[in-house]
Amino acid sequence: MSAVEEESPPREGLLTGGNVADAVVRVGTTVRKPVTAATPGVEAVLDHLHQRGFEGAPRTLGRDDKGRQVLEFVPGTTAMELPAFTPDELRRLGRLIRALHDAMEDFSPPVDAQWDMPIPDPTDGRLICHNDLAPWNLVVDGARWVFIDWDGAGPASRSWDLAYAAQSFVPLQAGGLVAEAAPRLRALVDGYGLDDGERREFPGLIAAHTRGMFDLLVRGARTGEQPWARLHAEGHANHWGPAAEYIESHQAAWLDALL
Incomplete structure (x- = not known):
């Protein structure tokens, strides 16, 4: 390799697959994202998780000379590209989400933090959560599982955050067999460790x-x-509308499985 090549800046490669963030690129072992009003709060969250030893989130690495947010690039495959999780993997997922929430319990958001949550939590939860725990945001790389794309982080409750994961990972969607989905939902919730009262509220x-x-x-x-x-x-609404109807119409089955 020539000296000129050694001094050349790493090439930028556009990362595809996301639905929300614009112009997300990979530069070497990092990801660069445009800064938004929510970025300082997200950086504080990721710093806190790193300090707590939680390895299920990427490290935040400051800003680059273009003013972009710099994050650790996490190699691996998104769960969306893998076969549906087994019950054991769903239990592991539940434990990972529980560890994330536990690590956030003593987090104090910056006083000027702004959050960009597309769906406010109706339970008025105050724990800062990911709010988009879905297969397209979970990178699997051997023993390490990492949730990426924290742009929607903000105040919510543990159960509200877990509810989104339940819909997308079990999955609970139109046309699914309730007899198969119900025990898979139980596996995720058992892994997380919801108590009896929380289980009663969870299907709703x-x-x-x-x-x-x-x-x-x-x-x-x-x-x-x-x-x-x-x-x-x-x-996309053609997925979410029927999925909502399916979940709503089988509330008794989900509750029976969880209890």
Whole structure:
């Protein structure tokens, strides 16, 4: 390799697959993202998780000379590209989310933190959560599982955050067999360790969170707010609407499985 090559800056490669953030690129072993009003709060969250020894989130590495947020690039495969998780893997996922929430218990947000949560938590939770725990945001690399894309972090409750993961990882979607989905839901919740009272409320929260996603897309189509208007045009509401109806219509089955 020549001296010129050694001194050349690393090439930028556009990262695809995300639905919300613009112009996300990989530069060597880092990811660079545009800074938003929510970025300082997200950086504080990731710093806190690193200090607590939680390895299920990427490290934040400051800003680059273009003013972009710099994050650790996590190699591996997203769970969306893998076969559906087994019950044992769902229990492991539940334990990972529990460890994340436990690590955030003593986090004090910056006084001027701003959050960009597309669906507010109706339970008025105050724990700073990820709020998009889904297969497209979980990178699996051998023994390490890492949740990426923290742009939607903000105050919520443990159960509200877990409810989104339940819908997307079990998964709970239109056309699914309840007899197969119910024990898978139980595996995730057992891994997390919800108590009896939380289990009784949980099916309703899954339904509310899923319905909230559908309503967000419909509202975006009506108002033109992006990226929700674009996602609605791409047909995403055709997944979330029927999924909400499926979850709502089988509340008794989910409750029976959890108890």
